[in-house]
């Protein structure tokens with residue numbers, strides 16, 4: 035990978051805009067594509083805000099931030115987004131049929147050698163890759179949220195992924211100043227599987243009244259030095275996103291991943307976490323303002 039390569043990012047939601055930001059800061063020309071023009075406008079503003087935040091925190095100079103922003107283009111047109119791209123990375127919703135369709139469609143616009151990355155956090159990459167005419171170019175590039183602040187990218191190898199693709203993917207990740215952890219395609223890969231099992235057990239503990247959200251979280255933060263407890267993390271990731279991941283892991287790996295009824299109730303009520311202002315916690319301006327009241331008598335827990 036060199037600095038002048040072109041990256042096409044498909045989907046401009048939470049992750050797509052973050053990946054676009056990271057690639058632009060990493061020196062790549064980026065075309066960000068979404069089916070929704072309003073989402074694209076919001077994504078461009080979000081990238082600008084993140085760049086400005088980076089300048090304020092001394093992470094990059096004003097000139098570097100401006101240059102990175104100039105390297106970013108947005109479009110709703112797939113052919114424009116994919117034209118001359120060396121790398122295409124999809125960050126569309128976690129739906130296998132959608133991902134297969136999106137990647138097969140983008141492949142028809144790509145050169146023979148372009149790399150095709152998927153940001154899926156739990157779907158079988160081998161099935162995603164099978165939608166391509168040249169599946170050996172497919173690789174999982176599992177970025178973490180928020181992308182600009184997270185140093186890890188899981189590089190996931192589909193059955194079909196070639197050694198050349200693997201090397202290119204690892205070098206792309208390193209060029210972005212992040213650390214690549216390479217894992218075989220298996221349900222939930224390494225990180226989502228472990229993260230999901232801890233999150234699901236934490237929600238079961240709330241259900242059983244073992245402790246409230248604050249105490250469960252403090253236990254892992256102070257006792258295990260996790261930067262964020264599993265309940266708060268579920269709110270940040272999104273309860274709907276977590277539910278989808280659990281449904282999938284349950285199907286693939288068994289009942290230990292079965293989503294707890296409490297999680298389903300919250301999702302049905304539209305309490306999806308930080309993004310809707312309430313999940314297990316109540317959120318104001320992106321910060322925890324209290325504990326959601328409807329859980330159980332132990333909701334607030336003791337001691338904090």
Ligand SMILES: NC(=O)c1ccc[n+]([C@@H]2O[C@H](COP(=O)([O-])OP(=O)(O)OC[C@H]3O[C@@H](n4cnc5c(N)ncnc54)[C@H](O)[C@@H]3O)[C@@H](O)[C@H]2O)c1
Pocket residue numbers: 044045046047048049050067068069070073125126127128129136153154155156176177178179271275
């Ligand atoms: N949110 C997270 O914390 C997180 C972390 C790691 C990985 N992921 C994975 O990243 C992917 C995206 O998640 P997200 O949270 O950014 O979702 P999101 O809902 O915020 O964004 C998805 C975007 O894709 C767009 N889209 C839908 N169909 C499209 C198409 N055909 N072409 C282009 N754009 C299209 C939607 O308009 C939306 O803006 C999922 O696979 C998810 O599992 C999410």
